[in-house]
Amino acid sequence: MFKELRHRRAVQRVKPGDGRALKRFRWWQMLSRALFYLRLMNDDGRQTVYAIDVRHQNQSSGKVMAHLYLDGRHHAESKVPAVFPVQGGTVEVRASTFGLKRCHYVTAERAEHQLTPDPASAEGRRARLDRSHPALSRWIGFLSVLALAIGLVLLILQLAEQITRAPEGLSQYIGTFTSPIGLPAWGNVVLGLCTVAASTERALRLRYHWLLDGGAG
Numbered sequence: 641m642f643k644e645l646r647h648r649r650a651v652q653r654v655k656p657g658d659g660r661a662l663k664r665f666r667w668w669q670m671l672s673r674a675l676f677y678l679r680l681m682n683d684d685g686r687q688t689v690y691a692i693d694v695r696h697q698n699q700s701s702g703k704v705m706a707h708l709y710l711d712g713r714h715h716a717e718s719k720v721p722a723v724f725p726v727q728g729g730t731v732e733v734r735a736s737t738f739g740l741k742r743c744h745y746v747t748a749e750r751a752e753h754q755l756t757p758d759p760a761s762a763e764g765r766r767a768r769l770d771r772s773h774p775a776l777s778r779w780i781g782f783l784s785v786l787a788l789a790i791g792l793v794l795l796i797l798q799l800a801e802q803i804t805r806a807p808e809g810l811s812q813y814i815g816t817f818t819s820p821i822g823l824p825a826w827g828n829v830v831l832g833l834c835t836v837a838a839s840t841e842r843a844l845r846l847r848y849h850w851l852l853d854g855g856a857g
Contacts, residue, residue, distance in 0.1 A: 650723035651730070657707070657714035662691055670762040672696050676743045676755035680727050690715075690726055692733055692743055692755060706733040731755070736853060738836070739763075739843030754846060766844040781845070784838035788852040791835040797821060 665675050678690040691709040704720040708731065716724055722733040726745070734742035740763075745753045757763035770777040797819040823831065839853050847853075 646721075647723055650718070650721055650732075651725065654708075654716050654718045654722065654724060657709075657716050660714045662693065662709045662712050662714070665758045665760040667760065670765075673761070674740050674743070674763055675758040675761050676763070677758065678726070678731060678745050678753075678755045682727070688727060690731065692724075692731060694720070694733065694735070694740060694743075696735070696739065704735045736839075736843055736848055738839040738853070740846055741843065741848030741853070743846060763844050763846075766841070770845075780841060781847075784841045785852065787834045787838040788842075791831055791838075792852060794819075794821060794823070794831065 665673065672695060674692075674694040674696070676692045678692070680688045680690070682688055689711055691712075693707040693709060695705055695707075706718055706720050706722040706724075707714060708716040708718075708724045708726075718724065718733075720733055720735045721742075722731075724731045724733070729745060729747040732742055732744050732746055733740065743755045745755060747753075757767055759765075759768065769780075801819045842848065842853060
């Protein structure tokens, strides 16, 4: 029930577009923009092309905005999370701290299909690596999960130590806890950079887990 209510509210946030043309993706936008396509066939055999253009942060409002283009023209826009009604279903867009965690076409029968990234975008380049070098792609994905898991474990250990050592902490009930792993300042910096890189890599594949990626964000 709550999910359905959230879905309806997202649809109600959609505003009509202004008809402007879709701008091509530029290489310098790889860290600030995501562009995905959905191609559907009409009953008369014509192809309809939808495009989802996401600017990761609006400099004036600080909000992540998603724009829907229909056959190259601006058709609608919404703050993320967004749900755009399209032919045969909806397109759902959700963002994380490091990019997108969802950009899927959901049919009326609830079947889901991830949209196709623009080849020039960071997501498109990552998808091309997956197609051309699947073994390397799997290893990169595994290392991303490993880095996030290590970061999560260390974070839990550090939090447990801080809580039990606080003046009003739990030490009077369970005693103090000392983390068996202590990183120097530079080690924490390196670990932080690794977790950011890992979460960014997973966002390029629209992979998201609330515990791993949410903890990193």
